[in-house]
Amino acid sequence: MAGAAALTAVVVLSACGAKTDAAGGSSDAAAKADTSGDTVKVGLLNSLSGTMAISEVTVRDSLKLAIDEINASGGVLGKKVKPISEDGASDWPTFAEKANKLIKEDRVTATFGCWTSASRKAVKPVFEKNKSLLFYPVQYEGLEESPYIFYTGATTNQQIVPALDYLKSQGKKSIYLVGSDYVFPRTANKIIKAYAKANGMKVLGEDYAPLGSTEFSTIANKVKAAKADAVFNTLNGDSNVAFFKEYKSAGLTAKSMPVVSVSIAEEEVKSIGSQYLAGQLTAWNYYQTTAGEANTKFVKAYKAKYGQDKPTSDPMEAAYTSVYLWKAMVEKAKSFDPEKVKAASDGITFDAPEGEVTVDGASQHIYKTARIGKIGTDGLIEQVWDSGKAIKPDPYLKGYDWASGLS
Amino acid sequence: MTVILGQTFTGISIGAVLLLIALGLSLTFGQMNVINMAHGEFIMAGAYTTYVLQKSISSAGLSLLVALPVAFLVAGALGALLEWVLIRRLYLRPLDTLLVTWGVSLMLQQAARDIFGAPNVQTRAPDLLTGNITVIGGDDPLTFANSRLFILGLAIAAVVALSLTLRLTPLGRRIRGVVQNRDLAEVSGISTSRVDRTAFFIGSGLAGVAGVALTLVGPIGPTMGTNIIIDAFLVIVVGGIGQLKGTVIVAFVLGVLQSVLEYSTTVSVAKVLVLVAIVAFLQWRPQGLYTLRTRSLV
Numbered sequence: 001m002a003g004a005a006a007l008t009a010v011v012v013l014s015a016c017g018a019k020t021d022a023a024g025g026s027s028d029a030a031a032k033a034d035t036s037g038d039t040v041k042v043g044l045l046n047s048l049s050g051t052m053a054i055s056e057v058t059v060r061d062s063l064k065l066a067i068d069e070i071n072a073s074g075g076v077l078g079k080k081v082k083p084i085s086e087d088g089a090s091d092w093p094t095f096a097e098k099a100n101k102l103i104k105e106d107r108v109t110a111t112f113g114c115w116t117s118a119s120r121k122a123v124k125p126v127f128e129k130n131k132s133l134l135f136y137p138v139q140y141e142g143l144e145e146s147p148y149i150f151y152t153g154a155t156t157n158q159q160i161v162p163a164l165d166y167l168k169s170q171g172k173k174s175i176y177l178v179g180s181d182y183v184f185p186r187t188a189n190k191i192i193k194a195y196a197k198a199n200g201m202k203v204l205g206e207d208y209a210p211l212g213s214t215e216f217s218t219i220a221n222k223v224k225a226a227k228a229d230a231v232f233n234t235l236n237g238d239s240n241v242a243f244f245k246e247y248k249s250a251g252l253t254a255k256s257m258p259v260v261s262v263s264i265a266e267e268e269v270k271s272i273g274s275q276y277l278a279g280q281l282t283a284w285n286y287y288q289t290t291a292g293e294a295n296t297k298f299v300k301a302y303k304a305k306y307g308q309d310k311p312t313s314d315p316m317e318a319a320y321t322s323v324y325l326w327k328a329m330v331e332k333a334k335s336f337d338p339e340k341v342k343a344a345s346d347g348i349t350f351d352a353p354e355g356e357v358t359v360d361g362a363s364q365h366i367y368k369t370a371r372i373g374k375i376g377t378d379g380l381i382e383q384v385w386d387s388g389k390a391i392k393p394d395p396y397l398k399g400y401d402w403a404s405g406l407s
Numbered sequence: 408m409t410v411i412l413g414q415t416f417t418g419i420s421i422g423a424v425l426l427l428i429a430l431g432l433s434l435t436f437g438q439m440n441v442i443n444m445a446h447g448e449f450i451m452a453g454a455y456t457t458y459v460l461q462k463s464i465s466s467a468g469l470s471l472l473v474a475l476p477v478a479f480l481v482a483g484a485l486g487a488l489l490e491w492v493l494i495r496r497l498y499l500r501p502l503d504t505l506l507v508t509w510g511v512s513l514m515l516q517q518a519a520r521d522i523f524g525a526p527n528v529q530t531r532a533p534d535l536l537t538g539n540i541t542v543i544g545g546d547d548p549l550t551f552a553n554s555r556l557f558i559l560g561l562a563i564a565a566v567v568a569l570s571l572t573l574r575l576t577p578l579g580r581r582i583r584g585v586v587q588n589r590d591l592a593e594v595s596g597i598s599t600s601r602v603d604r605t606a607f608f609i610g611s612g613l614a615g616v617a618g619v620a621l622t623l624v625g626p627i628g629p630t631m632g633t634n635i636i637i638d639a640f641l642v643i644v645v646g647g648i649g650q651l652k653g654t655v656i657v658a659f660v661l662g663v664l665q666s667v668l669e670y671s672t673t674v675s676v677a678k679v680l681v682l683v684a685i686v687a688f689l690q691w692r693p694q695g696l697y698t699l700r701t702r703s704l705v
Contacts (some may be wrong), residue, residue, distance in 0.1 A: 014485045049525035050630060057526055181675055212634065214625030217417040218669040224408055238527050240623040249552030251539050271529055
């Protein structure tokens with residue numbers, strides 16, 4: 001067992017190292033981005049290895065696509081954009097360390113990336129302290145408005161609340177909650193429970209598995225025994241693979257007990273295998289099948305660059321959109337300075353693949369249309385319901401009476 | 408009632424996974440006292456072998472069957488190579504072995520990342536193994552997942568094969584002889600270095616077989632070995648070093664304990680409680696459940 005002890009010691013030590021690194025250099029003034037040359041650098045901060053790589057590599061790819069397109073059409077304010085890619089390695093202290101490196105050493109003008117809320121929470125103080133901008137492209141649990149983060153994924157009232165409205169409209173009276181054990185699923189489930197209480201839905205159980213866990217037979221048994229009308233799934237990363245394998249093995253199907261997932265998009269469907277997922281529901285703001293000219297163009301460009309078998313998904317679309325929104329903000333501000341960019345952000349619109357999106361300057365979130373989709377046997381997701389119009393972001397759920405006790 | 412039976416089956420199936428990943432280690436660590444931190448990466452090699460075979464043989468069922476012997480050979484060859492290049496120079500230096508094999512484990516992880524890419528990959532399970540069989544029908548049916556039954560069968564087959572090999576074959580006799588008294592075995596004309604390498608080949612090969620089984624449960628990735636290795640060492644240490652039956656009993660006991668606690672609490676709490684139980688047990692019996700008694704002085 002000395003082996004295990006030594007291993008743990010090394011892991012703990014390196015984690016400590018990362019922390020000091022991220023917090024170090026607090027005395028010097030905010031690092032100035034370098035915009036003097038005829039190129040500007042931007043940081044791409046994604047997990048290229050570890051349990052989250054399955055999802056985050058695709059986000060990095062679509063960020064690069066947007067940057068290439070922008071460079072091909074003349075760049076931003078006449079300067080070419082040069083991406084610096086860093087690997088967060090699915091490890092939150094590493095994210096903070098790499099964010100620090102991008103800002104201080106590479107002197108990037110803005111950073112795009114992060115997926116899990118744990119990684120966003122880890123880098124948030126780094127961006128706030130250095131007064132540098134982060135564009136975060138993934139749906140999340142809300143209850144946050146950092147002055148230096150732009151949130152281009154959905155907040156709860158643009159994804160989870162509409163999904164619950166949909167389940168209610170389908171006559172589902174009881175739900176079971178399954179999630180990974182970290183900040184997003186726990187906060188999301190707090191919101192779901194408050195909603196359920198106010199809307200006469202029963203929550204029959206709530207289970208969390210450690211991130212990266214692959215042993216789901218007991219959870220599948222518990223879900224089965226609870227006999228809920230539906231399962232609300234906030235698992236992240238590879239755990240979904242093990243969960244859906246076990247779900248099918250336990251004899252549960254989309255017909256007998258549908259699962260609504262908020263972290264499974266086209267890319268994940270492909271790697272989990274549609275044999276386990278066909279008929280299950282997802283809640284997002286964008287699908288590869290979403291109609292519209294901007295999306296046709298995006299899908300075509302993505303496939304041309306990365307391969308015909310590569311699907312496009314919601315976080316990829318939000319990442320792609322975030323680069324264009326940043327470009328529009330910089331051009332409106334006529335400056336790369338974060339404070340001026342922020343001041344110019346309100347009302348910026350972009351004809352995104354998901355439809356037109358508008359930046360809400362006060363919350364630094366964007367207006368988005370909620371969509372529920374059904375996973376098909378071909379691995380694509382077909383929309384079965386949408387909110388009809390872009391929903392105003394409300395990260396603190398101030399507009400909902402039942403949510404008054406939260407946060 | 409069905410819940411209790413279902414959970415017991417789940418526990419036994421978790422135990423079967425634990426048993427498979429610990430079995431090879433029971434030979435290399437338990438019998439030969441080599442702390443091989445790269446054991447988890449041999450499991451990974453077995454899993455990736457399954458993935459590669461499925462890419463070339465499109466039938467999921469056939470590729471799984473072919474993968475079992477091929478993964479055994481691939482992981483076994485890796486193990487024998489490791490033994491020949493590094494470990495044989497480090498016998499009786501356990502701490503050095505620990506560091507060296509840990510380095511090898513990091514190298515193998517990086518190799519997997521370079522060859523197969525950083526994101527995890529999956530295999531398709533044959534249709535026969537994605538369903539379940541109903542044991543008790545009715546309103547509250549008790550079902551056993553086919554994939555779990557397959558893993559259980561595989562674990563039992565591996566244990567039987569290993570114990571028969573150790574007990575009945577000349578090779579097994581030689582391995583036991585070397586484990587119990589190396590010097591005496593050597594003066595009796597046994598080539599101990601050859602026996603070491605063969606034992607290491609078998610132990611690592613069993614890790615490869617475990618890797619094939621794990622593809623039915625979860626994803627395949629460069630870091631899958633690190634998640635497993637701790638559990639494997641736990642099973643061996645609690646079971647008692649040098650004894651196969653301790654490994655078997657402890658794997659199933661820990662599996663059932665984990666699943667029962669998981670059902671009544673949560674996954675994370677169950678993990679903590681299992682570890683607390685292990686620590687308490689080792690306070691009471693530091694040598695583990697069973698120990699090998701020999702007349703050798705070391």
